[in-house]
Amino acid sequence: MKKPARTAASQSPAQMSALDLWLTRISWGLAALMVALMAWLLVHHLGGTGSAAALSGEGDSTVALVGLPENLSIPAFDVPDFQPAVYRKASLRTIIPTRERDEVTIYTVEQGDSIFGIAKSFDISPETVLWANYDVLNDDPHMIEIGLDLKIPPTNGVYYQVQEGDTIESVASKFKADPDDILTWPGNHLDIVEPVLEPGTYIMVPGGQREFRQWVVPTIARGRAGVNTTIIGPGSCDTSAGGAFGTGSFVWPAGNHYLSGNDYWSGHLAIDIAAGMGAPVYATDSGLVVYAGAIGGGYGNMVMIDHGNGFQSLYAHLSQINVRCGQSVYQGNMIGLAGSTGNSTGPHLHFEIRYFGAFVNPWQVLP
Numbered sequence: 430m431k432k433p434a435r436t437a438a439s440q441s442p443a444q445m446s447a448l449d450l451w452l453t454r455i456s457w458g459l460a461a462l463m464v465a466l467m468a469w470l471l472v473h474h475l476g477g478t479g480s481a482a483a484l485s486g487e488g489d490s491t492v493a494l495v496g497l498p499e500n501l502s503i504p505a506f507d508v509p510d511f512q513p514a515v516y517r518k519a520s521l522r523t524i525i526p527t528r529e530r531d532e533v534t535i536y537t538v539e540q541g542d543s544i545f546g547i548a549k550s551f552d553i554s555p556e557t558v559l560w561a562n563y564d565v566l567n568d569d570p571h572m573i574e575i576g577l578d579l580k581i582p583p584t585n586g587v588y589y590q591v592q593e594g595d596t597i598e599s600v601a602s603k604f605k606a607d608p609d610d611i612l613t614w615p616g617n618h619l620d621i622v623e624p625v626l627e628p629g630t631y632i633m634v635p636g637g638q639r640e641f642r643q644w645v646v647p648t649i650a651r652g653r654a655g656v657n658t659t660i661i662g663p664g665s666c667d668t669s670a671g672g673a674f675g676t677g678s679f680v681w682p683a684g685n686h687y688l689s690g691n692d693y694w695s696g697h698l699a700i701d702i703a704a705g706m707g708a709p710v711y712a713t714d715s716g717l718v719v720y721a722g723a724i725g726g727g728y729g730n731m732v733m734i735d736h737g738n739g740f741q742s743l744y745a746h747l748s749q750i751n752v753r754c755g756q757s758v759y760q761g762n763m764i765g766l767a768g769s770t771g772n773s774t775g776p777h778l779h780f781e782i783r784y785f786g787a788f789v790n791p792w793q794v795l796p
Protein backbone atom coordinates (compact mmCIF):
# COMPACT_ATOMS: atom_id res chain seq x y z
CA MET A 430 0.00 0.00 0.00
CA LYS A 431 1.34 3.32 -1.03
CA LYS A 432 0.35 6.77 0.02
CA PRO A 433 0.20 9.50 -2.55
CA ALA A 434 3.34 11.57 -2.76
CA ARG A 435 2.92 14.87 -0.91
CA THR A 436 6.39 16.15 -0.30
CA ALA A 437 9.50 16.75 -2.30
CA ALA A 438 11.40 14.13 -0.27
CA SER A 439 8.89 11.49 -1.02
CA GLN A 440 9.62 12.02 -4.70
CA SER A 441 13.22 10.71 -4.34
CA PRO A 442 14.00 7.47 -6.10
CA ALA A 443 14.02 5.47 -2.81
CA GLN A 444 10.58 6.25 -1.60
CA MET A 445 9.93 5.55 2.07
CA SER A 446 7.16 3.40 3.22
CA ALA A 447 4.74 4.79 5.81
CA LEU A 448 6.47 2.67 8.50
CA ASP A 449 9.90 4.15 7.56
CA LEU A 450 8.46 7.62 7.74
CA TRP A 451 7.04 7.09 11.23
CA LEU A 452 10.23 5.43 12.49
CA THR A 453 12.17 8.47 11.31
CA ARG A 454 9.76 10.81 13.00
CA ILE A 455 9.90 8.81 16.30
CA SER A 456 13.71 8.71 16.32
CA TRP A 457 13.88 12.45 15.69
CA GLY A 458 11.35 12.96 18.45
CA LEU A 459 13.41 10.78 20.84
CA ALA A 460 16.57 12.64 19.92
CA ALA A 461 14.85 15.96 20.61
CA LEU A 462 13.59 14.62 23.96
CA MET A 463 17.09 13.50 24.96
CA VAL A 464 18.57 16.86 24.05
CA ALA A 465 15.85 18.54 26.09
CA LEU A 466 16.55 16.18 29.04
CA MET A 467 20.29 16.84 28.86
CA ALA A 468 19.65 20.56 28.74
CA TRP A 469 17.33 20.34 31.75
CA LEU A 470 19.84 18.27 33.74
CA LEU A 471 22.63 20.71 32.89
CA VAL A 472 20.60 23.76 33.91
CA HIS A 473 19.24 22.01 36.99
CA HIS A 474 22.68 20.99 38.31
CA LEU A 475 24.55 24.13 37.45
CA GLY A 476 21.75 26.09 39.06
CA GLY A 477 22.84 24.59 42.36
CA THR A 478 19.55 23.24 43.63
CA GLY A 479 21.45 20.38 45.20
CA SER A 480 19.51 17.25 44.30
CA ALA A 481 20.39 13.88 45.73
CA ALA A 482 22.08 12.96 42.46
CA ALA A 483 24.27 16.02 42.73
CA LEU A 484 25.30 15.12 46.30
CA SER A 485 26.24 11.56 45.35
CA GLY A 486 29.35 12.81 43.66
CA GLU A 487 28.36 11.83 40.15
CA GLY A 488 29.29 14.28 37.49
CA ASP A 489 31.87 16.99 37.74
CA SER A 490 33.36 18.57 40.88
CA THR A 491 31.33 21.75 40.52
CA VAL A 492 28.24 19.76 41.18
CA ALA A 493 29.69 17.98 44.21
CA LEU A 494 30.57 21.32 45.84
CA VAL A 495 27.02 22.56 45.78
CA GLY A 496 26.13 21.26 49.22
CA LEU A 497 27.28 18.87 51.94
CA PRO A 498 25.23 16.51 54.09
CA GLU A 499 25.03 17.56 57.71
CA ASN A 500 26.76 14.48 59.07
CA LEU A 501 30.02 15.16 57.21
CA SER A 502 32.92 16.29 59.36
CA ILE A 503 35.21 18.98 58.10
CA PRO A 504 38.77 17.73 57.52
CA ALA A 505 41.63 19.21 59.52
CA PHE A 506 42.64 22.57 58.13
CA ASP A 507 46.35 23.29 58.19
CA VAL A 508 46.89 26.96 58.92
CA PRO A 509 49.77 28.20 56.82
CA ASP A 510 52.33 30.56 58.30
CA PHE A 511 50.59 33.90 58.00
CA GLN A 512 52.55 37.11 57.88
CA PRO A 513 52.24 39.12 61.11
CA ALA A 514 49.19 41.33 60.87
CA VAL A 515 47.28 43.80 62.97
CA TYR A 516 44.64 41.87 64.85
CA ARG A 517 41.38 43.44 65.90
CA LYS A 518 40.92 43.07 69.61
CA ALA A 519 37.96 40.86 70.37
CA SER A 520 35.32 42.58 72.42
CA LEU A 521 33.48 40.01 74.47
CA ARG A 522 30.83 42.42 75.68
CA THR A 523 28.42 43.83 73.17
CA ILE A 524 25.36 45.56 74.52
CA ILE A 525 24.16 47.25 71.34
CA PRO A 526 20.78 45.64 70.66
CA THR A 527 20.07 44.39 67.17
CA ARG A 528 16.94 46.47 66.87
CA GLU A 529 16.42 50.07 67.87
CA ARG A 530 15.49 50.79 71.44
CA ASP A 531 12.94 53.41 72.30
CA GLU A 532 12.91 52.96 76.10
CA VAL A 533 15.54 53.61 78.75
CA THR A 534 17.69 50.67 79.84
CA ILE A 535 19.31 50.27 83.26
CA TYR A 536 23.00 49.33 83.25
CA THR A 537 24.91 48.30 86.38
CA VAL A 538 28.49 49.57 86.49
CA GLU A 539 31.14 46.83 86.51
CA GLN A 540 34.84 46.84 87.29
CA GLY A 541 36.87 48.79 84.76
CA ASP A 542 33.85 50.64 83.32
CA SER A 543 33.91 54.29 82.32
CA ILE A 544 31.09 56.57 81.18
CA PHE A 545 32.82 56.77 77.81
CA GLY A 546 33.09 53.00 77.46
CA ILE A 547 29.52 52.36 78.60
CA ALA A 548 28.18 55.00 76.19
CA LYS A 549 30.19 53.48 73.36
CA SER A 550 28.87 50.00 74.04
CA PHE A 551 25.30 51.36 73.77
CA ASP A 552 26.18 53.44 70.69
CA ILE A 553 25.24 56.76 72.31
CA SER A 554 27.30 59.81 73.33
CA PRO A 555 28.97 59.94 76.77
CA GLU A 556 27.22 63.27 77.40
CA THR A 557 23.86 61.52 76.98
CA VAL A 558 24.76 59.11 79.78
CA LEU A 559 26.04 61.95 81.96
CA TRP A 560 22.91 64.08 81.44
CA ALA A 561 20.53 61.20 82.17
CA ASN A 562 22.17 60.39 85.49
CA TYR A 563 22.50 63.76 87.16
CA ASP A 564 20.87 62.32 90.32
CA VAL A 565 23.78 59.92 90.91
CA LEU A 566 26.68 61.47 88.96
CA ASN A 567 26.09 65.17 89.60
CA ASP A 568 27.56 65.84 86.14
CA ASP A 569 30.84 64.21 87.18
CA PRO A 570 31.89 61.20 85.06
CA HIS A 571 34.37 60.22 87.76
CA MET A 572 31.52 59.52 90.18
CA ILE A 573 30.75 56.09 88.76
CA GLU A 574 31.38 53.18 91.05
CA ILE A 575 30.96 49.44 90.70
CA GLY A 576 27.34 48.41 91.29
CA LEU A 577 25.87 51.81 90.46
CA ASP A 578 22.73 51.64 88.29
CA LEU A 579 22.83 54.03 85.34
CA LYS A 580 19.94 55.01 83.13
CA ILE A 581 20.90 54.47 79.49
CA PRO A 582 18.72 56.55 77.15
CA PRO A 583 17.77 54.92 73.86
CA THR A 584 19.19 57.71 71.69
CA ASN A 585 21.39 60.79 71.93
CA GLY A 586 19.78 63.63 73.82
CA VAL A 587 18.47 64.53 77.24
CA TYR A 588 16.36 62.17 79.32
CA TYR A 589 14.29 64.66 81.24
CA GLN A 590 11.95 64.54 84.22
CA VAL A 591 8.88 66.64 83.44
CA GLN A 592 8.31 69.60 85.77
CA GLU A 593 5.05 71.40 86.59
CA GLY A 594 4.10 73.80 83.79
CA ASP A 595 6.30 72.19 81.12
CA THR A 596 5.05 72.02 77.56
CA ILE A 597 6.55 70.22 74.59
CA GLU A 598 7.67 73.57 73.22
CA SER A 599 9.21 74.77 76.50
CA VAL A 600 11.11 71.51 76.98
CA ALA A 601 12.29 71.57 73.36
CA SER A 602 13.59 75.11 73.63
CA LYS A 603 15.21 74.41 77.03
CA PHE A 604 17.37 71.70 75.43
CA LYS A 605 17.67 73.22 71.94
CA ALA A 606 15.70 70.34 70.41
CA ASP A 607 12.90 69.95 67.88
CA PRO A 608 9.39 69.69 69.49
CA ASP A 609 8.33 67.21 66.80
CA ASP A 610 11.17 64.89 67.78
CA ILE A 611 9.88 64.80 71.37
CA LEU A 612 6.28 64.37 70.23
CA THR A 613 6.96 61.52 67.85
CA TRP A 614 9.59 59.60 69.86
CA PRO A 615 7.89 56.18 70.28
CA GLY A 616 9.08 55.67 73.88
CA ASN A 617 7.44 58.92 75.01
CA HIS A 618 3.98 57.48 74.25
CA LEU A 619 2.55 60.95 73.64
CA ASP A 620 -0.79 61.63 72.01
CA ILE A 621 0.23 63.42 68.83
CA VAL A 622 -3.02 65.40 68.67
CA GLU A 623 -3.35 66.30 72.36
CA PRO A 624 -0.01 65.63 74.08
CA VAL A 625 -0.08 65.75 77.88
CA LEU A 626 3.15 66.06 79.88
CA GLU A 627 2.66 64.47 83.29
CA PRO A 628 4.90 66.14 85.91
CA GLY A 629 7.31 63.65 87.48
CA THR A 630 7.40 61.34 84.48
CA TYR A 631 10.44 61.11 82.22
CA ILE A 632 10.53 61.92 78.54
CA MET A 633 13.26 61.52 75.97
CA VAL A 634 14.35 64.72 74.24
CA PRO A 635 16.09 63.35 71.12
CA GLY A 636 18.95 65.58 70.00
CA GLY A 637 18.67 67.68 73.15
CA GLN A 638 21.68 69.04 75.02
CA ARG A 639 22.45 71.04 78.10
CA GLU A 640 25.36 72.70 79.81
CA PHE A 641 26.99 70.81 82.61
CA ARG A 642 29.45 71.51 85.33
CA GLN A 643 33.11 70.74 84.67
CA TRP A 644 34.68 68.91 87.57
CA VAL A 645 38.34 69.73 87.34
CA VAL A 646 41.10 70.62 89.74
CA PRO A 647 42.39 74.16 89.31
CA THR A 648 45.51 74.82 87.29
CA ILE A 649 48.41 75.50 89.61
CA ALA A 650 51.27 77.59 88.29
CA ARG A 651 54.72 77.85 89.81
CA GLY A 652 54.93 81.05 91.83
CA ARG A 653 57.28 83.92 91.67
CA ALA A 654 59.69 83.98 94.57
CA GLY A 655 57.94 85.08 97.73
CA VAL A 656 54.46 84.78 96.21
CA ASN A 657 52.25 82.35 98.07
CA THR A 658 50.44 80.07 95.63
CA THR A 659 46.90 78.84 96.09
CA ILE A 660 46.80 76.07 98.64
CA ILE A 661 44.25 73.52 97.51
CA GLY A 662 45.28 70.37 99.33
CA PRO A 663 47.93 68.47 101.26
CA GLY A 664 50.04 67.98 98.13
CA SER A 665 50.52 71.68 97.40
CA CYS A 666 53.46 73.90 98.31
CA ASP A 667 54.92 77.30 97.71
CA THR A 668 57.09 77.25 94.64
CA SER A 669 59.47 79.74 93.13
CA ALA A 670 59.61 80.82 89.51
CA GLY A 671 62.74 78.70 89.09
CA GLY A 672 63.16 75.01 88.44
CA ALA A 673 63.27 72.90 85.31
CA PHE A 674 61.56 74.07 82.15
CA GLY A 675 59.83 72.02 79.49
CA THR A 676 61.20 71.21 76.08
CA GLY A 677 57.84 71.81 74.41
CA SER A 678 57.65 68.24 73.20
CA PHE A 679 55.97 65.43 75.07
CA VAL A 680 56.54 61.73 75.72
CA TRP A 681 53.96 59.14 76.74
CA PRO A 682 53.54 59.13 80.53
CA ALA A 683 53.01 55.35 80.61
CA GLY A 684 54.39 52.26 78.94
CA ASN A 685 51.08 51.63 77.18
CA HIS A 686 50.13 54.02 74.43
CA TYR A 687 46.44 53.21 74.35
CA LEU A 688 43.33 53.94 76.37
CA SER A 689 41.47 52.07 79.05
CA GLY A 690 38.25 53.94 79.75
CA ASN A 691 37.49 57.54 78.96
CA ASP A 692 38.80 59.22 75.86
CA TYR A 693 38.87 63.01 75.68
CA TRP A 694 35.30 64.33 75.51
CA SER A 695 33.40 67.33 76.84
CA GLY A 696 32.75 65.66 80.22
CA HIS A 697 36.29 64.28 80.56
CA LEU A 698 39.03 66.70 79.52
CA ALA A 699 41.72 64.04 79.80
CA ILE A 700 42.58 60.59 78.53
CA ASP A 701 42.56 57.45 80.67
CA ILE A 702 45.64 55.52 79.63
CA ALA A 703 45.77 51.76 80.17
CA ALA A 704 48.12 51.20 83.12
CA GLY A 705 48.05 48.31 85.55
CA MET A 706 48.39 48.65 89.30
CA GLY A 707 51.98 49.73 90.02
CA ALA A 708 52.89 50.47 86.40
CA PRO A 709 55.48 53.29 86.22
CA VAL A 710 54.29 56.81 85.40
CA TYR A 711 56.68 59.20 83.67
CA ALA A 712 56.91 62.99 83.40
CA THR A 713 55.66 63.84 79.92
CA ASP A 714 58.09 66.78 79.80
CA SER A 715 60.54 68.51 82.12
CA GLY A 716 59.18 70.95 84.68
CA LEU A 717 58.49 71.77 88.28
CA VAL A 718 56.17 69.65 90.44
CA VAL A 719 53.47 72.02 91.72
CA TYR A 720 51.31 69.40 93.41
CA ALA A 721 52.09 65.92 94.74
CA GLY A 722 49.61 64.21 97.03
CA ALA A 723 45.99 63.34 97.65
CA ILE A 724 43.38 65.73 96.29
CA GLY A 725 39.58 65.89 96.09
CA GLY A 726 37.36 65.71 93.04
CA GLY A 727 37.86 61.99 92.56
CA TYR A 728 41.45 62.33 91.36
CA GLY A 729 42.95 60.37 94.28
CA ASN A 730 46.73 60.75 94.49
CA MET A 731 47.75 63.33 91.92
CA VAL A 732 50.89 64.94 90.53
CA MET A 733 50.77 68.21 88.60
CA ILE A 734 53.81 69.50 86.74
CA ASP A 735 54.18 73.08 85.53
CA HIS A 736 56.41 72.98 82.46
CA GLY A 737 57.07 76.71 82.66
CA ASN A 738 56.18 77.30 78.99
CA GLY A 739 52.42 77.60 79.42
CA PHE A 740 51.90 73.83 79.58
CA GLN A 741 50.88 71.85 82.64
CA SER A 742 50.43 68.11 82.92
CA LEU A 743 48.39 66.16 85.46
CA TYR A 744 48.58 62.52 86.54
CA ALA A 745 45.80 61.09 88.71
CA HIS A 746 44.66 57.91 90.56
CA LEU A 747 48.31 57.09 91.40
CA SER A 748 49.02 54.29 93.90
CA GLN A 749 52.36 55.81 94.81
CA ILE A 750 53.98 59.23 94.36
CA ASN A 751 57.76 59.33 93.97
CA VAL A 752 58.25 63.11 93.75
CA ARG A 753 57.54 65.97 96.13
CA CYS A 754 56.03 69.36 95.52
CA GLY A 755 58.62 71.94 94.49
CA GLN A 756 60.94 69.37 92.91
CA SER A 757 62.30 69.71 89.38
CA VAL A 758 61.73 66.69 87.15
CA TYR A 759 62.99 65.90 83.67
CA GLN A 760 61.24 64.41 80.70
CA GLY A 761 60.83 60.66 81.14
CA ASN A 762 61.60 60.63 84.89
CA MET A 763 59.46 58.18 86.83
CA ILE A 764 57.23 60.29 89.07
CA GLY A 765 55.04 57.57 90.59
CA LEU A 766 53.08 54.37 90.06
CA ALA A 767 49.67 53.94 88.46
CA GLY A 768 46.74 52.91 90.61
CA SER A 769 43.06 53.32 91.27
CA THR A 770 42.85 55.93 94.06
CA GLY A 771 39.98 58.41 94.09
CA ASN A 772 36.90 57.70 91.98
CA SER A 773 38.07 54.93 89.73
CA THR A 774 36.63 51.56 88.77
CA GLY A 775 40.04 50.07 88.09
CA PRO A 776 43.73 50.98 87.74
CA HIS A 777 44.54 53.41 84.93
CA LEU A 778 46.36 56.71 84.45
CA HIS A 779 44.16 59.79 84.15
CA PHE A 780 46.33 62.21 82.15
CA GLU A 781 45.61 65.86 81.40
CA ILE A 782 47.47 68.51 79.44
CA ARG A 783 46.64 72.18 79.91
CA TYR A 784 47.91 75.24 78.10
CA PHE A 785 47.59 78.54 79.98
CA GLY A 786 44.74 76.99 81.95
CA ALA A 787 42.84 75.72 78.89
CA PHE A 788 42.42 72.02 78.26
CA VAL A 789 44.33 70.39 75.43
CA ASN A 790 43.43 67.01 74.00
CA PRO A 791 46.56 64.97 74.88
CA TRP A 792 46.30 63.12 71.58
CA GLN A 793 47.27 66.37 69.89
CA VAL A 794 50.61 66.67 71.68
CA LEU A 795 51.63 63.08 72.36
CA PRO A 796 53.87 61.48 69.73
Ligand SMILES: [Zn+2]
Nearest residue numbers: 691699701779
Ligand atom coordinates in the same frame (compact mmCIF):
# COMPACT_ATOMS: atom_id res chain seq x y z
ZN1 LIG B 1 39.90 59.97 83.80
